[in-house]
Amino acid sequence: MANRFMDLLEYQGKQLFAKHGVPVSPGRPATTVQEAVAAADELGYPVVVKAQVLVGGRGKAGGVKLADDREQAEEHAGAILGLDIKGLRVRELWIEKASEIEEEYYAAFVFDRSAKKPMAMFSKMGGMDVEAITDEDPEAMRMLHVDPLLGFQDFHGRRLAFEADIAEDVIRPVGVMLGKLYEVFVAEDATLVEVNPLIVKTDRSLLALDAKVTIDDNALYRHPDTAEMRNISDEDPQESLAKERGLTYVPLEGNIGILGNGAGLVMSTLDVIALAGGRAANFCDLGGGGDAEGVVDALEVITRDPQVKSIFFNIFGGITRCDEVAKGILAALERMTIELPIVVRLDGTNAEEGRKILADAAIQNVHPEATMLDGARRAVELAA
Ligand code: GDP
Numbered sequence: 447m448a449n450r451f452m453d454l455l456e457y458q459g460k461q462l463f464a465k466h467g468v469p470v471s472p473g474r475p476a477t478t479v480q481e482a483v484a485a486a487d488e489l490g491y492p493v494v495v496k497a498q499v500l501v502g503g504r505g506k507a508g509g510v511k512l513a514d515d516r517e518q519a520e521e522h523a524g525a526i527l528g529l530d531i532k533g534l535r536v537r538e539l540w541i542e543k544a545s546e547i548e549e550e551y552y553a554a555f556v557f558d559r560s561a562k563k564p565m566a567m568f569s570k571m572g573g574m575d576v577e578a579i580t581d582e583d584p585e586a587m588r589m590l591h592v593d594p595l596l597g598f599q600d601f602h603g604r605r606l607a608f609e610a611d612i613a614e615d616v617i618r619p620v621g622v623m624l625g626k627l628y629e630v631f632v633a634e635d636a637t638l639v640e641v642n643p644l645i646v647k648t649d650r651s652l653l654a655l656d657a658k659v660t661i662d663d664n665a666l667y668r669h670p671d672t673a674e675m676r677n678i679s680d681e682d683p684q685e686s687l688a689k690e691r692g693l694t695y696v697p698l699e700g701n702i703g704i705l706g707n708g709a710g711l712v713m714s715t716l717d718v719i720a721l722a723g724g725r726a727a728n729f730c731d732l733g734g735g736g737d738a739e740g741v742v743d744a745l746e747v748i749t750r751d752p753q754v755k756s757i758f759f760n761i762f763g764g765i766t767r768c769d770e771v772a773k774g775i776l777a778a779l780e781r782m783t784i785e786l787p788i789v790v791r792l793d794g795t796n797a798e799e800g801r802k803i804l805a806d807a808a809i810q811n812v813h814p815e816a817t818m819l820d821g822a823r824r825a826v827e828l829a830a
Pocket residue numbers: 494501502503504505506510512543544545546547550573642643655656657
């Protein structure tokens with residue numbers, strides 16, 4: 447089951463903008479404070495430090511901050527990295543050269559499902575979300591359906607800008623910019639291109655200060671560069687399910703589903719799988735829970751990934767006892783049907799009892815192993 451849509455981070459959207467001539471401010475991505483400061487130094491101050499998460503309203507949540515010098519850049523980067531914005535942890539920043547803002551507008555192209563046509567939207571009340579704009583004054587949001595055959599011409603854009611009642615000197619340039627945004631929408635197979643705010647700078651030039659781009663998944667094969675942009679904080683159904691069940695789940699690219707207890711063990715399992723010549727499709731950390739409930743939850747999350755061809759259960763019993771985990775696995779398999787091979791390595795507290803429980807149950811697709819390397823080799827072999 448594939449995702450239907452792929453949301454891009456702001457800076458990824460801006461990369462597509464730049465490709466199609468939509469003006470954006472220069473910037474650099476960063477994942478550490480050090481990188482952020484280096485990026486800021488390189489760009490020159492003032493800069494804006496921006497959280498890269500797939501939700502709007504980052505500004506209000508403290509995820510967008512202006513820095514006038516290196517000290518502030520360091521301080522803001524430190525504060526924003528790790529910040530929780532609407533349930534999403536900030537792992538990446540975008541450091542951008544700051545702009546002097548004179549006006550904030552709203553611009554978007556969306557695919558209107560009911561009309562089966564793209565729709566252009568424009569308002570001079572940018573910087574707040576769409577709902578807030580239409581709540582305050584429905585007339586302030588100007589809209590226009592696009593005939594896909596005729597396309598969206600600059601004069602359509604000028605008409606929207608004129609209707610939105612913006613200053614005369616920027617009507618023509620806004621028309622041009624909307625035309626370029628439509629080009630992004632079409633050329634990149636987007637279902638949404640939103641710029642909020644689209645700003646007029648003090649020198650009266652225009653700039654896309656923010657970018658929200660959603661790509662139609664079914665068209666990704668046409669855009670290998672965009673497909674590469676998929677990021678691990680991207681919300682997919684499995685991740686949401688894992689989050690809901692309180693499990694740590696990370697999707698990867700291979701074909702072996704990994705389940706372990708404890709982050710350290712799970713990480714070393716990835717290495718051992720690689721050593722055995724395989725690649726993990728994902729991993730799920732059971733944490734302390736080895737009971738049937740926890741195992742069912744984890745197996746559900748892991749097997750939902752169609753890439754998975756075998757499952758490697760790697761358990762080192764400490765507080766979690768291996769016989770408990772073995773019983774948990776059997777109980778889970780009674781409740782759900784899994785046809786994939788499941789390799790189970792049990793070691794540590796009560797490992798022998800655990801392996802005996804599994805051996806006695808003699809389930810065809812469950813393969814007990816005593817060591818991590820043997821387990822990994824078996825899982826790789828069975829995934830082939
Ligand atoms: P959002 O809150 O997630 O929509 O993030 P935005 O990228 O839209 O930024 C939020 C707000 O921060 C904008 O509406 C601006 O008011 C402000 N902001 C962002 N970048 C700059 C900048 O370069 N200069 C100034 N002065 N303000 C900025």
